[in-house]
């Protein structure tokens with residue numbers, strides 16, 4: 001149960017030494033209770049008090065990392081059920097599933113979908129390897145998957161096969177996903193021996209709860225709960241129930257990230273898998289395993305994931321400044337658009353596609369899209385001209401042609417008044433027409 005500020009205060013040394021950055025121990029207790037200060041910030045807490053407070057103020061869901069040191073992936077750490085309450089912490093990770101025979105093809109297929117959207121890399125992060133009975137082939141497949149640089153999930157419930165595969169790829173910090181009530185002690189020992197996260201599943205949620213507690217008793221902390229694949233209904237119910245128990249009821253035994261194996265829920269049905277993946281991005285798949293990830297699947301799924309796991313309180317912006325694209329020099333034409341990240345990446349992408357050198361000027365427009373910023377007065381002739389002057393762009397660029405977005409063509413006259421010597425050119429209304437427009441302009 002969460003402690004109140006007064007309870008935390010009672011455990012402090014009560015010396016008001018201020019070393020924690022707070023004026024009094026009471027103020028410190030209040031801050032810790034609110035979650036805006038950490039107990040460790042007081043260097044004078046007794047071991048006994050730390051142990052007591054550590055348990056009581058622990059976050060409702062564990063967070064930890066999996067995968068190779070140079071490409072670690074974060075899991076868990078969520079504190080709310082709904083994105084409108086607070087930002088979600090660890091984005092849903094995508095895994096593509098393969099058996100030993102299909103590993104090469106799966107790795108190649110994963111490589112074919114890898115792109116950037118609004119400054120974030122969009123690619124499948126994990127290879128899930130299903131064990132089909134040939135231990136030697138499974139270990140070889142694990143080596144190939146680990147060598148691809150992706151995080152590996154070893155979905156295997158055979159102890160000997162799991163041990164061989166773990167021995168071969170332990171340095172890449174795979175997930176051992178194969179614990180169940182019948183092998184819990186052996187798999188707990190393997191996870192401890194190789195220092196890897198462990199995935200656990202069971203036929204029903206009560207047995208699953210007991211299995212998680214059994215792993216906790218073995219001292220394991222990096223646990224992932226596999227919600228099962230008996231049916232879509234039960235997987236969804238388990239995912240929601242587990243997360244609600246952790247966040248709403250503070251049940252630490254269900255305070256772990258989850259795995260949802262959609263490849264098993266809808267085998268051979270890419271459309272259904274895409275629909276289910278979108279469902280479990282929202283509710284509450286930490287790792288979603290699919291049979292594959294084509295571009296047609298990736299575009300909506302990665303877009304949804306990015307929207308859900310972006311901090312809604314922070315506008316997605318790019319830094320203001322001047323961005324020379326396609327090797328632009330001081331003699332290259334200028335263009336201006338807003339600092340809303342989505343607009344910037346769309347416009348800069350089209351300019352890059354045109355191959356025409358352009359100095360793209362990004363003023364502070366409040367992180368809004370073009371029309372919203374314009375109607376809010378944050379992307380006006382005055383603000384654009386002021387930015388160009390304050391940023392000393394006129395001494396950095398000799399070219400005095402400035403493209404403005406077609407949607408704010410109305411700014412042309414006023415901008416010419418505010419920027420004497422500049423020629424203002426109105427771009428097309430849609431960014432997709434920029435390539436043709438720029439090429440014709442350059443010709």
Ligand code: SF4
Pocket residue numbers: 012013014015016017018019020021022023024025028041042043044045
């Ligand atoms: S550092 Fe500890 S003892 Fe000092 S004021 Fe803060 S809570 Fe009190």
